[in-house]
Structure formats: structure tokens, C-alpha cells
Amino acid sequence: MKLLLHMCCGPCSTYPVQELLKEKFAIEGYYYNPNIHPIEEHTRRKENVEKLSCLTDIPVVYDDDFRQDEWEAMKDTGEARCHRCYSLRLEKTAGYAAENGYGAFTTTLLVSPYQKHALIKELGMFYAEKYGVEFVYRDFRPGFRQGQQMAKDMGLYRQKYCGCILSLNNK
Amino acid sequence: MKKLLILFGMIFSFITAFSAAAFAQQPINVIVNEKKINFPDAQPFIDSNNRTQTPVKFIAEELGADVSWNGEEKKATFVMGDITLVLYIGDINYTINGQVRQMDTSALLKDDRTYVPAKYVAEAFGAEVRWESSSKTVYVNMDKGDNNDNTAKDNDSTGTDNPADATDANNTEDTAQEPEGENNGTASGTPAVTLKTVKASMTYYNKYDRVYFALKGIKLANVGSTVTNYFTESYDTKNNKYTITLPASFPVCLAEEVFNINDSRVSTVEIRRNFKTYDTQIVISAKKQFKFFISYNEKLNQSEINLLTPAKDGELLVVIDAGHGGIDPGACYSNTYEKDLNLAIALKLEKLLKEKNIKTFMLRQDDTFVALYDRPYIANALNASLFISIHNNSIDNGKVSGTETLYYPEKDGDTSFTGEKFAKIIQDSLINKLKTVNRKTVERPLLVVLRYTKMPAALSEIGFLTSASDLKNLKSEAFQQKTAEALRDAIVKGLGQLQAEKKSAFAEPESEGSTFIE
Numbered sequence: 131m132k133l134l135l136h137m138c139c140g141p142c143s144t145y146p147v148q149e150l151l152k153e154k155f156a157i158e159g160y161y162y163n164p165n166i167h168p169i170e171e172h173t174r175r176k177e178n179v180e181k182l183s184c185l186t187d188i189p190v191v192y193d194d195d196f197r198q199d200e201w202e203a204m205k206d207t208g209e210a211r212c213h214r215c216y217s218l219r220l221e222k223t224a225g226y227a228a229e230n231g232y233g234a235f236t237t238t239l240l241v242s243p244y245q246k247h248a249l250i251k252e253l254g255m256f257y258a259e260k261y262g263v264e265f266v267y268r269d270f271r272p273g274f275r276q277g278q279q280m281a282k283d284m285g286l287y288r289q290k291y292c293g294c295i296l297s298l299n300n301k
Numbered sequence: 302m303k304k305l306l307i308l309f310g311m312i313f314s315f316i317t318a319f320s321a322a323a324f325a326q327q328p329i330n331v332i333v334n335e336k337k338i339n340f341p342d343a344q345p346f347i348d349s350n351n352r353t354q355t356p357v358k359f360i361a362e363e364l365g366a367d368v369s370w371n372g373e374e375k376k377a378t379f380v381m382g383d384i385t386l387v388l389y390i391g392d393i394n395y396t397i398n399g400q401v402r403q404m405d406t407s408a409l410l411k412d413d414r415t416y417v418p419a420k421y422v423a424e425a426f427g428a429e430v431r432w433e434s435s436s437k438t439v440y441v442n443m444d445k446g447d448n449n450d451n452t453a454k455d456n457d458s459t460g461t462d463n464p465a466d467a468t469d470a471n472n473t474e475d476t477a478q479e480p481e482g483e484n485n486g487t488a489s490g491t492p493a494v495t496l497k498t499v500k501a502s503m504t505y506y507n508k509y510d511r512v513y514f515a516l517k518g519i520k521l522a523n524v525g526s527t528v529t530n531y532f533t534e535s536y537d538t539k540n541n542k543y544t545i546t547l548p549a550s551f552p553v554c555l556a557e558e559v560f561n562i563n564d565s566r567v568s569t570v571e572i573r574r575n576f577k578t579y580d581t582q583i584v585i586s587a588k589k590q591f592k593f594f595i596s597y598n599e600k601l602n603q604s605e606i607n608l609l610t611p612a613k614d615g616e617l618l619v620v621i622d623a624g625h626g627g628i629d630p631g632a633c634y635s636n637t638y639e640k641d642l643n644l645a646i647a648l649k650l651e652k653l654l655k656e657k658n659i660k661t662f663m664l665r666q667d668d669t670f671v672a673l674y675d676r677p678y679i680a681n682a683l684n685a686s687l688f689i690s691i692h693n694n695s696i697d698n699g700k701v702s703g704t705e706t707l708y709y710p711e712k713d714g715d716t717s718f719t720g721e722k723f724a725k726i727i728q729d730s731l732i733n734k735l736k737t738v739n740r741k742t743v744e745r746p747l748l749v750v751l752r753y754t755k756m757p758a759a760l761s762e763i764g765f766l767t768s769a770s771d772l773k774n775l776k777s778e779a780f781q782q783k784t785a786e787a788l789r790d791a792i793v794k795g796l797g798q799l800q801a802e803k804k805s806a807f808a809e810p811e812s813e814g815s816t817f818i819e
Contacts, residue, residue, distance in 0.1 A: 184554035185579045284579055285403050285550030290351075 140178030145277030159190030627670025632695035702768035703738025
């Protein structure tokens with residue numbers, strides 16, 4: 131089945147790509163992370179996804195939408211903010227998958243033990259229903275360290291903060 | 302031009318250089334084995350990649366490593382026990398016991414001082430490195446016992462926790478050491494490890510003596526007074542298959558592709574990936590055996606894979622080096638470029654030697670830029686008998702004119718045929734034939750083409766572009782022809798001496814005989 135894999139960054143994509151290939155999915159990547167701030171960081175993560183795409187021979191669609199002002203103005207904190215961040219990505223990915231004939235979608239965010247895993251799963255299911263495509267939920271977290279090692283072997287840049295301007299300031 | 306141009310259409314990424322280094326507001330403390338290091342003048346700082354940079358000398362001393370610095374190559378070598386660590390200024394690649402690795406920053410020059418990233422140096426020698434952001438302190442602990450695995454630890458943080466806080470430092474380029482000669486491209490500024498994706502192309506040059514593939518935008522090796530390869534190579538001599546392997550961490554990713562060449566030398570060049578390790582291989586399937594030499598041409602930002610056919614033992618081969626070329630014009634005076642005069646004479650010499658059935662190899666046969674170190678290294682790989690470099694002079698004084706020949710000085714009492722002896726023969730021959738002002742032979746031990754050639758080598762400066770009479774001569778076909786004839790005569794003489802030496806070496810049983818060229 132053709133699966134659209136939302137890629138948050140290169141390092142987080144390594145392990146999920148490996149596992150999904152084992153399951154015989156035909157993967158294509160989707161880079162849509164408009165609230166990775168500042169723009170240099172957004173670009174750097176994108177370049178690392180490009181390298182991963184080249185090394186693994188997985189095609190990736192890039193959407194360069196970038197919104198920093200919106201996030202700087204945001205009053206939400208904690209889970210409410212993360213909710214908006216995940217929703218933004220998952221809705222866009224589900225929508226793109228539906229429009230372009232992918233049978234399913236998922237996200238590399240599911241590999242990180244630092245993310246709100248249950249919330250990602252919940253939102254993935256929600257947008258799957260809304261757009262009529264399958265959400266392939268997998269708990270990739272046991273492979274997080276392995277994935278980070280793969281990233282290291284590939285010479286990928288491994289960031290030290292989650293991504294948005296608030297996470298950067300709070301670090 | 303039968304230059305076969307292959308567009309690779311491949312995506313690759315490379316490292317861009319940023320000149321701004323970032324400083325933390327507070328000074329940084331470095332504690333090695335619970336002892337605080339005192340930095341009397343140059344202070345450690347946080348670079349733009351969030352890594353702690355420390356003056357090279359102190360970190361080495363505290364760790365107990367010997368450090369040596371090669372200014373020409375901008376290379377720092379650390380030795381402790383059986384571990385050798387080599388870092389280059391401005392290069393993210395480094396080696397531990399010859400194995401290439403990568404860091405996410407690089408050593409750098411700032412205010413004439415060499416700084417190295419503490420983390421990578423310390424970890425190379427098995428130390429543990431920890432960053433405490435509250436006190437801005439780097440802790441280096443050498444007593445980690447058997448933990449010598451510098452790939453195992455994951456959460457490396459010798460950087461600041463808040464890069465947004467850091468302020469831009471002044472540009473350090475102006476005060477960086479000015480390198481001599483060719484390789485000055487990577488030295489400036491502090492490279493941030495930023496991957497870029499651009500299109501690259503491979504060009505195959507197969508028209509002339511020098512046959513090579515040029516791979517744009519990729520640095521496969523660092524070529525200077527020593528050569529460091531950023532790849533591993535293997536050669537299946539039975540099938541004439543030469544394989545270059547780039548590790549997954551290599552900053553450039555080449556797309557898989559097969560190029561059908563099918564000339565008399567090469568069938569295909571194949572770029573393929575190992576999907577287990579994500580290593581990339583460049584496989585050259587040749588039709589005969591070659592000696593491969595891979596260099597990096599800094600000025601053209603391309604790696605060059607040379608396919609060389611060395612002279613067989615006992616076979617005589619003369620390498621002709623027409624000085625300068627391409628983007629490097631050499632001396633320029635009244636619309637005349639030195640590179641053109643050098644080439645005109647070299648081509649005439651080549652023809653004359655061929656008429657005498659003497660085998661030649663032209664380092665360039667047209668207006669091509671050949672990297673400086675490639676000239677001696679290619680000659681060495683070719684197992685050449687003699688090396689002649691053709692140049693012309695210029696000076697800030699129109700009255701100066703004449704011919705001189707440069708050489709690398711031989712050891713006292715060396716009776717073998719050396720570059721110094723070769724230079725004398727050449728100089729005599731040139732003066733006899735050209736009747737120019739005799740500026741004699743000149744010792745020049747630092748010239749790259751003389752210093753790194755393993756065979757007798759000499760460099761002739763035929764005349765001065767800045768002298769009206771010399772320039773008039775140099776531009777005339779007849780004078781160029783006479784110059785070539787004088788050089789040919791000297792080369793014939795030189796080859797004769799080499800052969801005589803070889804004969805006498807065979808006559809004396811205690812002599813090995815095979816090293817007569819060296």
C-alpha cells in the first residue's frame with residue numbers, strides 16, 4: 131500500500147522508514163513542519179530530510195509553509211500548544227494523502243519518547259476519519275535509540291530542541 | 302573537443318561555511334580530571350555549532366597527547382599511545398588512526414590561534430565529556446577505564462543550551478594565517494554543518510594523456526603535502542573493477558545511477574547504494590588495469606579520479622608539466638599570459654620527444670587547470686623517469702632578463718642522477734642554444750613540483766615576460782621551437798645518464814638496481 135509518511139526531521143525518520151519498509155509499504159515522505167523555528171533550523175532539518183531521502187531512495191514531498199509570528203503570538207502552553215502543533219501536521223498530511231491517492235498516512239513523531247504519544251495517536255485517528263484515509267499507528271518508540279544511532283551513522287544533524295519558537299525559548 | 306560530458310542529475314549536499322562564531326556571554330571553564338585549566342590568553346568559546354572550542358595546545362597538554370601542527374596544510378595531529386587523531390582547519394572530516402569520521406563542527410583559526418573542538422579531541426582518546434550549562438563548564442574525564450568507545454555515547458552536549466543568546470563574533474578571516482600556494486579555500490571562517498542540496502555533474506576527460514573523471518562539488522580527499530582520503534577503495538584487478546566507498550555519513554549523497562561510457566578504457570561508472578549500511582559506492586568498470594589517483598581540485602571544487610597507466614619497470618617516461626593553466630594564468634604582461642607560452646613550448650617539446658620515440662605524458666595539453674599537488678603526485682603514480690616543468694618569469698623591472706632552471710637540492714655527495722644534475726644539463730643546453738642571459742641553476746627546495754616528485758625533476762624559467770627582448774623571443778614560434786629542442790637535448794642526455802646508472806647498478810651485484818630513479 132502507498133503510505134504517506136509525515137517526516138518531522140531526518141533522525142526521527144530513520145527507524146520508522148526501516149520498519150515500514152519491512153512491512154512492505156511503498157513509502158513517500160512528506161515534509162511539512164511550518165513551526166520549526168527559526169527559519170534556519172527549518173531549512174537545516176529539511177536539508178537533513180533531503181539527505182535521508184537520497185540515502186534511502188524514498189521520495190519526499192516538501193511543503194515550505196513557515197509560520198513563526200503565529201506561534202510567537204500564541205498564548206497556549208503545555209499540551210494545548212502541542213495539540214495545535216500535531217493537528218497542523220496531521221491534518222495537512224491526512225488531507226494531502228487523501229487528495230493524492232495514498233491509502234494511508236502516519237508520522238515519524240511516533241518514534242520520540244519526548245513527544246505526547248497518546249495525543250499524536252488520537253489526532254492521527256481523528257484526521258484519518260475526517261479525510262477517509264487510514265492512519266497507520268505504530269509505536270516506534272522502542273526503536274528511538276537505534277534510530278538516533280542510524281542518524282549518527284548517516285551523519286545527520288540531531289537537534290537539541292523540539293522545534294517551535296516556544297520550545298526553543300524554554301529549553 | 303571529444304569531451305564526453307555526463308550530466309549526473311544527482312542530488313548532493315555539502316558543507317557551507319559560516320564566518321560568524323558565536324560566543325557565550327560568560328567565560329567557559331574547562332575542567333580536566335577535576336583540575337581547572339587556566340588559559341592565559343586565548344580563551345575557549347562556543348562556536349556557531351554549539352561546540353566548545355579550546356586552544357589546541359592546552360587541551361593536548363592536559364590530555365597528555367603530543368600535538369604537532371602543519372601550517373601549510375593547516376593540519377593538527379594528536380598522538381597519545383596508539384591513537385593518532387588528525388584534524389584539519391575548516392574540515393568536518395577528521396581521522397582516528399586513519400579512519401575517517403565526521404564532526405558537526407570543525408577546528409578553526411581565530412586571531413592566529415588554532416582552536417579544536419574539545420569534545421572530539423577528548424573523546425578520540427577515550428575521555429568522557431560533559432557540559433554543565435548552569436556553570437558554563439566542560440568536564441573532561443580521562444579516567445574512564447576501558448570505555449574507549451567514542452561512538453557509543455549519544456547525548457553529546459558541550460554546547461550552549463541557548464544558541465539564541467549567543468552573539469556574533471567578529472569575522473575571524475582577516476586574521477587567519479594566509480596560506481601559501483594552492484589550498485586556501487576551506488580555511489576561512491567556521492563551517493557550520495549545513496547540508497545543501499544542489500545538482501552535481503560528472504565530466505569524463507578522455508582526449509589527452511591525462512584521463513580523469515571530474516566530480517563537481519564533492520571533496521573525496523584532502524590533497525597537500527600528504528593525502529587524506531575520505532573514502533575507502535578496493536580494486537578487483539581480475540575484473541578491472543575499481544570501487545570507491547563513501548560512508549553513509551559522507552556529507553554528499555549521490556543518487557544511484559549507471560553511466561555507460563564504452564570507450565577504449567572504461568565500460569561503465571556505476572553509483573550504487575548499500576541499503577543495509579547506506580554506504581555509497583562509485584564503481585568504475587574498466588577494460589584494462591589502471592592506477593587510480595583521486596585528488597581534490599580546490600579551485601574548481603571538484604574531485605578528480607585519475608586513470609593512470611604507469612611506466613613498466615625499465616620503461617622510460619618523461620612527464621611534461623606546462624606551468625599554470627586554466628583559471629591560473631601565471632604571469633601576465635602586455636596581453637600575454639605565461640600559461641600560453643608554457644603550453645606552446647611544452648607541446649613542441651612533446652612532439653620532438655615523440656619523434657625520438659621517447660614516451661611522454663603531458664599533465665595538460667590545453668588550457669586546463671591542474672591542481673598543484675596533482676602534478677608531482679601524478680608523475681609519481683606514473684612511475685616517471687624524468688619530470689620537466691616549463692615556466693616563464695616576471696619581475697618588477699624591465700631590465701631583468703634571462704633563463705634559469707630550478708631544482709630541489711641533492712644530498713651532499715649524492716652521485717646518483719638527481720634533479721640538481723638534471724637542472725644543470727637543462728640550463729647548459731638552454732643557454733647554448735638560446736644565447737639568453739644565464740641566470741644559472743637555482744636551489745628551490747620548497748617548490749611543490751620539485752619537492753614532491755620522486756624522480757629527477759627540474760623547472761625552467763625560459764625568460765621574462767617583463768623584459769621586452771625576452772617577450773619578443775618568447776612569442777616567436779622559432780624561439781619556442783629552439784627552446785623545445787634545447788629541452789629535448791637535455792632530456793635525451795638525462796635519460797642516457799639514467800640508463801647508464803641502471804646498467805652499472807646491474808653490474809654491481811650488491812646494489813638493488815631498482816631504485817635508481819629515486
